[in-house]
Structures are given as structure tokens and as C-alpha cells.
Amino acid sequence: MMRIGFICSEYPPDRAGGIGSFTYDLAHKLAEHGHQIWVIGLSDRDARENDGPIHIRRIRRAARQQHTYLEAFRDRWRLSRVARQIANQQALDVIEAPEYNGEAAFFHFPKRTRCKLLTRYHGGCTSYAAMKGMNGSRLSRYFEGRTIKSADYRISVSRFIEEYTRKSFGKEGRADITIPNFVDTEIFAPVPGMVRDPHLILFLGKVSVNKGAPQLFAALPEIFRQNESAWVELIGPDSYDGPGGTSLLSHLMGQLDSRWRQRIVYRGAVKREEVQTLYRQAGCCVFPSIAESFCIAAIEAMACAAAVVVSPIIADGEAVIDGESGYICDPQDRQLLSQRMLWLLEHQESARQLGLRARERVIERFSLPTVVRQNEEFYQKCVLQEQIR
Template sequence: MHIGFLTPEYPNPQSTASGGLGTSIKNLASSLVAKNIKVSVFIYGQKQDLIFKENGISFYFIKQKKYRFLGWYLYRKYVQKVLNVKIQKEKIDLIEAPDWTGITAFIKLCCPLIIRMHGTDAYFCELEGRKQKYRNRLFEKMALKSADALVSVSTFTAEKTKEIFKLKQAITVIPNSIETAKFTPSKKTVVRNRLLYFGTIIRKKGVLELAFIFNEIVKSNPEAELWMIGKDVLDIFEKKSTLELFQEKLSLQAKQRLRYFPEVSYSEIRKQLAEAAMIVLPSFAEALPMTWLEAMAMEKAMVTSNIGWAKEVMINNKTGFTENPKNHKAYAEKIIKLLQDPELAQQMGKAAREQVLKKFSTEIVVKQNIDFYTRIVEN
């Protein structure tokens, strides 16, 4: 079997910036190759056209083209042409694409097309309570309804997307996976009282609520420190740096206990995860977050949000604590409890890794994907 992935991002030094979507595709692609399945990855919107092979995966970078009129349509037709040539030449059995902004609207392929729901723009707009561009909604709806099969990374995302677009197709649920051999418990001594947030510095990740939560924490524990790692983005509502908005909400005492780092390497993320006493991820909008799986796989105690998908990942009071990020005091109290009780934090961290090994390891999830792909190809 030969599987092709169409994606706007992938963690490779030669491609444009990548986030959780790219990481999830990389984990799946690598695990498929390990099972002797051929994989080709088509990355659109790139700075240049490139073709190369790496770690058993064939890569095709598709350069972003500029058009005077109807660029959204003409670029899709260009991507379609590139895909169909390779599908026929390389005998690709199916193409998988993400749901984000409906890239496959107007694209007709000579093999089955699967769309994996990592969260449409409509989905995130719904969760964030903001208005969506009409064109994005139309393209996403067209792409989903014309797909040969749909798969979602969480039940919550599947049900919410089905409701938003009034979909009638069946949706298979297969979670994101993580290479647990790469994210393992560290023997490093943790830095007592250090909290770590990692991910994009953006409103939907609960970053602005985290400011108020951290204010509460330093009142009770003046030794607490917050390390934040991630790319700062322009806030969608206030049109200014989210990091600046975050800092404006901090008390003077809390500001003195903050350290911020822009994007860092994967290896540096693992180092910082290992050193943190615990992880805080108060997100309002996810499909099934890779950051949560990475921290859990490293046996880190966590306090996360309790919204939607959270119950499919975390077990409250066992793998960590879940709480509504808007309830600043209650959220802070759970963090303080773990800082004060390292034994409980360690116990929850171990339970978190067990949860990942049982439900989200590539060894388990790759089989679910192969069975799913086989059914689509055979049908």
C-alpha cells in the first residue's frame, strides 16, 4: 500500500514553520514506513519546489504560486495536477488531507481522498466565539462533503464538526499518536516551583487566562516561576502581540517570575519538559493536542483545561488535574497543590505515561490507521 499526505506543514528544516498538525502527520508517516508501507508527503504553500527522500519517506514541496485573479482556485488546480501525476506514476493508493480551510475543495483526484479532522477554521471559530470568513466556511464544507472518507482525531471534534456543517457521512475516530521512545521520563532533577507552558502564544490556548492564574499562584507561592516557550502571534481581537497582552495582565510580582523564549528546537523542548516541576496547558480550542501527549509521555504532572476533547486524553485526578481556565482561583489551587506535593505530582505523571502507552502510542494507533486505510482501498 502507498499512502500520500497533503499538508501545509511538516517539521523539516527545508519547509516553512510547522506546529502540531505537522508533528502528528510526521508521527503517523514514520510509523507507517516502519510497517513497510510506502509514504509520500506533499507539502503545499512552500517557498520552492523540492523533491527528495528522507527516512524512507518521499517528499514533494509544492511552491506557492501567485496569480492575478482567482488564485485560491488556480493554485488548487495546480496542486491537483501535481498530485494526479504522482498518484499515477508512483501508484499511490489514497491521499489524506487535513480539514483546515478546505484545501481539497475543487480538487479532483484519481484515487480515494480521506480528510482527517484536526479542526477546521469553522470549528475553532465556534470554540472561540468569533466570526468566520464566508469563503473559508464554504471551502471547508465543500471539501468535507466531497471526501471519500472522514476520520477525526477525537470524538469531540468529529461531533462538533458534524454539527457545524450538518454532515451525514460516518466519521471514524483515530487519535493522534506519539513516538513514546522519543518522549521518555527524564532522570534530570526537576527545578522545584518551575511551571512550563509550551505552544503558540495565542488567545485560544488560554494564555490570557494563564496570566490571572499565575497572579494567584505567586500570591501563595512567591518562589513559583513560569517559563513560556512558543511563537508570539497577533491577537485576533485586539490586533496586538498576545505576549504583550499577557504581560499587561500580570501583577508586578508575577512579571518578575516570568521567563519567555520564542520558538526552540524539539530537543530543547524535551529538555525544558524534563526540568519543569509541572506543565500548565489551559487551552480553549484543540482537536487533540500533541503538546499534552508529549508532556504525558515524559511523566509530567499537568493541569489542563477541562473542555471537550480533554476527557478523551486526561483522566481528572489520575493523570493530572483538569479545570476550567476561566476559574482562575480553582485552576491556581490545583497547580499549587501539585507544587506542594511532589509525590502526588510524580504519581500523576506515571499514570499519564501509562495512559499514553495504552491509547496514543504509535505502535497502537498505526494499526488502527492501517486497518482504516485498507478498508478504504478495498472498497
């Protein structure tokens, strides 16, 4: 049994995001395995709470209207002070913090302290800026750099994000291990008897440049010309990646021929249960991201036995084997992107077989039991190495 802490300022219900959902699921699974768990994070309020077996300590952050550079430093200093107190009082073995936003920038445990700091690369502000060829915020780079440098051990959710972290921070950005994110393959699963729509292309994710929305829209006219029944459903929030910070969805829709627009349905964000149904109904799912640390949506779709078309950064040499568990396609190649989606729509039995093999691969590599076990084993290795020292 280990005593494990997580630094997470998105832990539900506070500002729930991808890192918050990941931490919630992992923390509860570890608790089921008998480990004791603490979650410490910045919040809009001070609170000591329990989420079932999870102990939560929320620390009030500076109000947004008062948030200056100085307050950003103070927030992280208060967070590190409280986390050190909890680590000492509760005799924690490890504390894990995301590199994103650098909230563990001022964690300095004395060498005699048993608790070790792990940093997990989910995809920081600096890495995403590098993917876009931009410099990014100097303050974010400073905080994220200090978080990475302070860590005793480093985990990356994909080889792709580790590569950009190393490019941004040098040799200190090298991860000790790559452990992917996970999906609950009992929840995300095909349902016997559910019939797929052979004309439906599903895009799930933020309508943004990072998610490859412009590349998808560039491929649609060819699809619509060749398949008169094909239509697209967009699930996820809009972004302000359009010209001058405007709506990207409105910009992309405006560039399409008017006859194609009625074949695109924008649903916005939907509940998790509805997402599962959509994965099971789609003729194919497309994830043409150009910047992504780990696309959990693609893994969820594969777990539901959907045929997927993904970009190389999502495949990452692990998630998708081209032609076996999905198709890998450079999103900049609009002709190939449209051909892959058209082929899947027009060859539904082959797409079904592709989807079944995709689910097998997810169960083998990304299922909750598999990935939780990998995390447990790595935590234990870190603790044992420290005891050996």
C-alpha cells in the same frame, strides 16, 4: 503493503507546522512498515524530491503578493490535477488530506478509480472560528467544506474537533473514526535521577487566546501570593491577540502587579530537545486551552511523567482522567485553576505518582506504535471495503 499519498504543504522543511510534523512522522513510520509513500503539496518552488523512502512532489504556489481569490482557486486546482496524475500513475490506494485550508477542495476521482480520498480533521479555520463564536472566512469555509464533502472517508484527531466540524458543516462533517495524534514515548520519557523543580509551572504553547494564556495569567496572582517561590516559564511564540492586534504577552504582563512580573520567564520557541528537558524538570505543566483540536504538547508532557492541569477540551474524555492521570479544570475558573497548580507544587510525591500514571496512559493510548497501527488498520479497511464494492 499499501501505496499511500498525503496532501501536505507543510512537509519539512517547507513552512514546518503541526500538520507537517504529523505527516512526516506518520509517513516515515508507515514506510518502515513496508508501505510506499508519496507526499504532494504546494510550495514556494517546483520540485521532485526523496526524503529517504518518501517520494515528494512540490508544486509552486502563487507568490504571496499576487495571491488573490483567483490564485487560491488555481493553486488548489493545480494541486488536485497533479495528485490525480500521481494517484493514477502510481496506483495509489488512498490519499489523505487535512481539512485545514481546504487544499483538496477540487479532488474528484472518478468512481472507477481505485484511489480513495481520506480527510483528517486537524482543526480547520472554520471550526476554530466557530469555537470563538465567529463566522470566519467565507473562502476558507468554501474550500474546507468541499474537501470534507469530497472525501470518501473521514478521520478526526479528537471528538471535540469532530463536534465543531459537524456543527459547521452538518451531517457531512461526521467522522468515520477518531484516531488521536501520537507521541514518541521513547524520546519523550522521564530520565532516571532528574530532579524536578517543585516551584516551576511550565506553560508550553503559543501565548494566545486559544491556548488560554489570559486565563493562566488571571490565576497567577493567587499562586504567587500563596507560594513565595513559585515561578512560571512560558515556552512558545507570542501572538497578536492583544487589544488592537498588539502583543498579547505585553498586554498580559502589563496587567500584572509589578512585583509578580519578575517571576515569569518568557523563553519563546526552543528546540525539541530542550522541550523534553523542561517537561522533566517542571513541578507541573498547565494547558488551559479554550480552543484546541488536539494538544500534542500535553501528551508529550504526560509521556515525560509530568503532572498536568488541562482544560476539558484537551482531556476530551480520553487523554486525562481527572485525579488519576492529571487534573481537568475549566480555565474560566481561575480559583480552581490556581488551586490545582498550587496543590501539585506543594505535594510533589503525589504529583510524581500522578505523572507516572499519566505516562502509562499515554503509552497505552497515544504511543507511536499504537496510533500508527490504528491508522494502518483503518486504511486497510477503506481499501478492502472498496474492493468488496
